[in-house]
Amino acid sequence: METKLTLDFKTSQAIIRKVGFVDSFKGKWRGLGGSESIYLKELKQIATIESIGSSTRIEGATMTNDEVKDFIRSIKITSFKSRDEQEVFGYYEVLSLILESYRNIPLTENNIHQLHKLLLKESSKDSHHRGNYKKLSNKVVANYPGGHQKVIFATTSPHLVAVEMTALVDWTSRNLAEGELHPLIVIATVSSQTDLV
Known part of the structure; x- marks a missing residue:
């Protein structure tokens, strides 16, 4: 792992600038007070949709981000028409759980297995390795x-x-x-x- 962090000077400086830029938002979000602003909720939704879309496409799903967004809006569906919908639903559930409870989910292999089980609970093709x-x-x-x-x-x-x-x-x-x-x-x-x- 340490070898992945060995970077040339120019790359290190670029990363420091980008991390500093991200850090600058911490103070701005804290300044909004205890309640979530409409902007933060919107950013969470965009990040969730893009993360789900990208992650499921790596696995071979074909839903666009707009299709993911429409599907999430009607998430009360109890049966899924396609494998794509099964995977999107799993990612949505896991991301929602993590966003709501990340402080109470320590990084352990057992928790990784539990999140994997939740991720694939509706995916019929993945039942053989769900949670393992x-x-x-x-x-x-x-x-x-x-x-x-x-x-x-x-x-x-x-x-x-x-x-x-x-x-x-x-x-x-x-x-x-x-x-x-x-x-x-x-x-x-x-x-x-x-x-x-």
């Missing part, structure tokens, strides 16, 4: 018009996932607790480990 680490190899593939495919990256082999997840959770918890690295740097480093999925 993967047992089969997979790749993230981009599908292009005309049927052309390109492997974006190959993921971690199933037999290595448990060991690497333990290391990832330990590294993340330690670095967030120590406070030596900015939390955004820690989060970005963890996010770059998507090959564990």
Whole structure:
């Protein structure tokens, strides 16, 4: 993990500027007082929709952000017409839970398994590994018009996932607790480990 944080000077400075820019919003949000403003609620909704759309498209879903937004508005649906809807519903539930309760969800492998179980609870194709680490190899593939495919990256082999997840959770918890690295740097480093999925 530490090697991922070894950057040249110019890149380090660019990251520091961007992190500083994000940090400047902390004071502005705190200045809004205890109640959420309409702008913060709108930003949360946009971030949720874009996150769900991007994450499910990596898994092969085809719903656009507008389709995700429309689907979320009618989320009281009890049966789903497609696998895309199953996955979007799962992501929506997990993101909602995290946004509401993140302070009460410590970073542990058990909680990761529980969130994974919730994420896939409506996904019929994923019942075999719901709430567990993967047992089969997979790749993230981009599908292009005309049927052309390109492997974006190959993921971690199933037999290595448990060991690497333990290391990832330990590294993340330690670095967030120590406070030596900015939390955004820690989060970005963890996010770059998507090959564990």
